[in-house]
Amino acid sequence: MTNSVRKVAATAVLGAALAGCGGGAGAPDAGREARMGTPVASTSASASASTSASAAGAPAASPQAGAPAKPPTMAPGPNGLTPVFERAKQRTDKTVALTFDADMTSDQGPRAADGEHFDNPALISTLRTLKVPSTIFMTGRWAEEYPDQAKSIGTDPNFEIANHSYSHHAFTSPCYGLPALDGAAARADVDRAFAAFKQAGAVNTVPYFRFPGGCYDDQALRALSTAKVTAVQWDVVSGDAFAKDPVAVAEQVLGGVKPGSVVVMHCTRSAAPVTEEAVRRIVPELRKRGYRFVKVSELIGR
Secondary structure, three states, X not given: OOXXXXXXXXXXXXXXXXXXXXXOOOOOOHHHHHHHOOEOOOOOHHHHHHHHHHHHOOOOOOOOOOOOOOOOOEOOOHHHOOOEEOOOOOOOOOEEEEEEEEOOOOOOHHHHHOOOOOOOHHHHHHHHHOOOOEEEEEOHHHHHHOXXXXXXXXXXXXXXXXXXXXXXXXXXXXXXXXXXXXXXXHHHHHHHHHHHHHHHOOOOXXXXXXXXXXXXXXXXXXXXXXXXXXEEOOOEEOOOOOOOOHHHHHHHHHHHOOOOEEEEEXXXXXXXXXXXXXXXXXXXXXXXXXXXXXXXXXXXXX
């Protein structure tokens, strides 16, 4: 049983609760080998630290001085498949990436109009206050619903916005009951999300993609090969989806983090109401343990 398949069993409740977000389906055959890609553009530790240190400042519409012109990506896998990143290869440096999925499916507009909150401004404010560089995996539909917030996040050097699809539909099936896209529709869905970020005014976008539900296979990796993105999974599931106890969420994260870890959390108040409080517990404890928070781009670049 592959590591990715184990994630399916370990996070089925999480994935089902969020209609597919936060689960994790495996990549069979060559898909597994796609993880073996190597960075083709790298970020120096000093440049990344400089960018992270600027997080306390006011949001800026342009990269900080000394920041890399292009975020690092991984080389394609076998037969040109989209590469998959789960955890940093450099596993002695105490770095960790907190990632937050800003989920909204293409058909949830009426629920938002009725007052359901798919955003979480308090969480973003806390990340700024605590000076935690973070990667936000945003759906295009979320950016359309909250364009001011998407712009604020996407012009703040504390954050980088990565692609979580436009529609939050599945890129392979089955995937927690999500409607599935075929290859051409999947590729167009990614482009539509990037266009939504641009329309909102976000500039700190990176060529990273997270599959809805974490579900993918070789066909999905092949469909995205021309998008020139690195698919980003995770090795630590926070369990914040519909959780009611922030202490339990914090303990689950603290118990799973290792050097180079990628933690998956959520930036949706209705679906993950205790995430902000959990983060306020997680951050100081990990810093006490000697960890440094980085964006995914720094982990890939190492």
